Amino acid sequence: MSKRRRTGDANDSPASEEETPTQSMEVWFSDGNIVLQAQNVQFKVHKSVLAKHSSVFADLFEMPHTNDEQSVDGCPVVELHDSAEDIKHVVLTIYGDKAYVNVEGALSMAVVAAMIRMGQKYDIEHVKEAGLSRLKRVFPQQLADWDRNFDEGDGLYLHTIICGPDEGMLDLAIKAIELAHECGIKSILPACYLIVCRDHTFREEDTPKIPAIALGPCALGRAELLRLQLQTMYDWPGALGAVEGCLQELECLAIGRGLMIWLWQYARLSQTFFQWERVVKSYGFLIEDLCTICSSAARRNHDEGRLDLWRDLPAAFGLHGWNHLKDFES
Numbered sequence: 001m002s003k004r005r006r007t008g009d010a011n012d013s014p015a016s017e018e019e020t021p022t023q024s025m026e027v028w029f030s031d032g033n034i035v036l037q038a039q040n041v042q043f044k045v046h047k048s049v050l051a052k053h054s055s056v057f058a059d060l061f062e063m064p065h066t067n068d069e070q071s072v073d074g075c076p077v078v079e080l081h082d083s084a085e086d087i088k089h090v091v092l093t094i095y096g097d098k099a100y101v102n103v104e105g106a107l108s109m110a111v112v113a114a115m116i117r118m119g120q121k122y123d124i125e126h127v128k129e130a131g132l133s134r135l136k137r138v139f140p141q142q143l144a145d146w147d148r149n150f151d152e153g154d155g156l157y158l159h160t161i162i163c164g165p166d167e168g169m170l171d172l173a174i175k176a177i178e179l180a181h182e183c184g185i186k187s188i189l190p191a192c193y194l195i196v197c198r199d200h201t202f203r204e205e206d207t208p209k210i211p212a213i214a215l216g217p218c219a220l221g222r223a224e225l226l227r228l229q230l231q232t233m234y235d236w237p238g239a240l241g242a243v244e245g246c247l248q249e250l251e252c253l254a255i256g257r258g259l260m261i262w263l264w265q266y267a268r269l270s271q272t273f274f275q276w277e278r279v280v281k282s283y284g285f286l287i288e289d290l291c292t293i294c295s296s297a298a299r300r301n302h303d304e305g306r307l308d309l310w311r312d313l314p315a316a317f318g319l320h321g322w323n324h325l326k327d328f329e330s
C-alpha cells in the first residue's frame with residue numbers, strides 16, 4: 001500500500017506515523033504563512049484570515065508550535081485533531097469558495113456537518129449558523145415548511161439544499177440524527193425521527209442502520225404516530241353525517257363509516273401529514289360522494305388535525321415541546 005494518500009481518502013482513519021504528509025490539492029495558498037495538518041494532510045493557509053474568523057485559531061497561532069522543527073515551505077506546522085475532510089470544508093467556507101457560499105446551491109451532508117462541527121469547535125459563528133440553517137430548512141420546525149419540502153403531486157421530498165451522491169432522504173435524516181446528538185442540535189430531531197419512522201422498514205437486515213440512540217425514540221414514535229394520526233388529522237370521518245347542515249345525512253354517515261374502516265385497516269405511517277389533496281387522491285372514491293357541507297367540514301378538520309399532530313410531534317418521540325428544543329445547549 002502506498003504511503004502517500006490522496007486527500008479524498010483522508011477522512012476515514014488517522015494516518016500512521018511513517019506516512020509522508022500529503023499536501024491538500026484544494027487548500028494550498030502559495031503565499032500562506034502557516035500549515036495546518038490533520039490526519040496527515042497539510043493545508044497551507046494564512047494565519048490572519050483564520051484568526052479573523054476564529055478566536056480559537058487566533059489563540060492557537062499565538063501558542064508555540066509543537067512542530068516548528070518540521071516546518072514546511074518555511075511555515076510552522078500546527079497539528080489539529082480533526083478529520084482532514086472537516087478542515088478542508090471549513091477552510092474553503094472561510095475563504096469564500098463559491099461552491100460553499102452559494103446560499104441556494106446544494107451542499108453535501110459532509111460539508112454541512114463540517115460547518116457545524118468545526119464552527120462549534122473553532123468558534124466560527126457564521127459558519128456554524130450557515131450549516132444549521134441548511135439543516136433546519138430540510139428538517140423544519142414548522143408544518144408549513146415541512147409542506148414546502150414535500151411535493152404533494154408525486155409524493156417526493158424536495159431537498160435540494162443538502163444532498164449527497166445516491167443519498168435519499170432517509171440517509172440524510174440518519175446522518176442528521178448522528179450530527180444532532182454529537183453537536184447538541186435538538187430542534188431538527190422531530191422531523192428527522194419522523195422521516196425515519198415513515199421511510200425505514202425497521203427490519204434488522206435493512207439499511208441504512210438506525211443509530212442506537214434513535215432506536216428508542218423511533219420505536220416509540222411509530223406506535224404513537226399511528227395512534228395520534230387517527231385521533232387528530234384522521235378523526236373527521238366519525239363526524240360525517242352529523243355535520244350541521246349536512247345535505248344527505250344517511251349517505252354521508254355511510255361514507256364516514258366506510259372511511260373509518262379503510263383508515264383503521266390501512267393506517268400507515270407513510271400517510272402521516274398527508275395534505276388534504278393527497279387524502280382525496282387516496283380515498284377519492286369515497287370522498288367525492290360527500291355533500292358539500294360535510295366535504296368542507298372534513299377538509300377544515302383535517303387541516304386543523306394536521307396542526308395538532310405537528311404540535312404534538314416532539315412528544316410522540318419522548319421529546320419536550322418545540323419551544324424547549326434549543327440548539328447548542330448542553
Ligand SMILES: [Zn+2]
Pocket residue numbers: 240241243246247248249252290291292293294295
Ligand atoms: Zn353531508
